[in-house]
Amino acid sequence: MKLLMFNNLKNLKDFFGISKFHCLASRDPAKPEKLGIGNWKLRKTRPGFxxxxxxxxxxxxxxxxxxxTGVLLNVFRSHLFVFNSLNSQANLRFLLETMTREIKEGNNLSFNQGTKTISFTNKDGQDVAYYLENSAISRRENGEILPITSQDLIVEKFDVSGCWQSSTCQPSVTVFFKVRPKTNPQNSSFYLQTTITQRRAGT
Structure with a gap:
């Protein structure tokens, strides 16, 4: 077997027909290179998580x-509280307007403190009564009962004071309400009060 001798690196490249060959012995230690042959070099893999x-x-x-999530829940609860409060106030305004109109035009005004009932005769001669029962205000006219306050409201207190029909003064009444919405996360109550004076005295 003939031993091939290569005098220099150029003869080695010519023998193998390699135009670009990186020799480990020829690398400069001060300038490290990536291992590979020719233009093909090893790629570094990207680090993962x-x-x-x-x-x-x-x-x-x-x-x-x-x-x-907590912020959204608080916003929703606040919106629900404001919505229920506005509905409660609207319902109470309707109740007060109805009572005020009927009492002003009626006569024979009286109030039963024990049953929390205000009674009078309306302009059509019908006996009308507003009273508190089961945390709600109802209206009774000739035996027919109609709930006035919304089912979403709880009437905690209903009180009346004033000058009655038997007094020498002009009949008047002051109505006081304490209510709160059922779906009330803050458990807040509303207080409403109004004074109603009859336009004419009864007979």
Whole structure:
């Protein structure tokens, strides 16, 4: 077997027909190169996420989700409270307007403190009564009962004071309400009061 001898690196390249050959012995230690032949070089792989990084990411995401959910729930509850409050006030205004109109035009005004009932005769000669029962205000006319306050309202107090028909003064009445919505997260109550004077005295 004939032993091939190569005097220099150029003869080695010519023998193998390699135009570009990186020799480990020829590399400069001060300038490290990537291993490879010709223009083909090894690529560095991109680093992935570690388990700790994933856990931190999911923890931050969970905290943000909880904070956003809490804010949205508070906004929804506040909106519901305002909506119920406006409905309650509208319902009470309707009740007061109805009572005021009928009492002003009626006569024979009286109030039973024990049953929380205000009674009078309206302009059509019908016996009318407003009273508190089961945390609601109802209207009774000749035996026919009609609930006046909304089912979403709780009437905590209904009181009346004033000058009655038997007095020498002109009949008048002061009506006081304490109510709150059933769906009230803050458990807040509303206080309403109005004074009604009859236009004419009864006979």
């Amino acid at each position: 570690t388990l700790v990084e994933l856990m931190i990411t999911f923890t931050i995401f969970g905290i943000l989700t909880g904070v956003i």
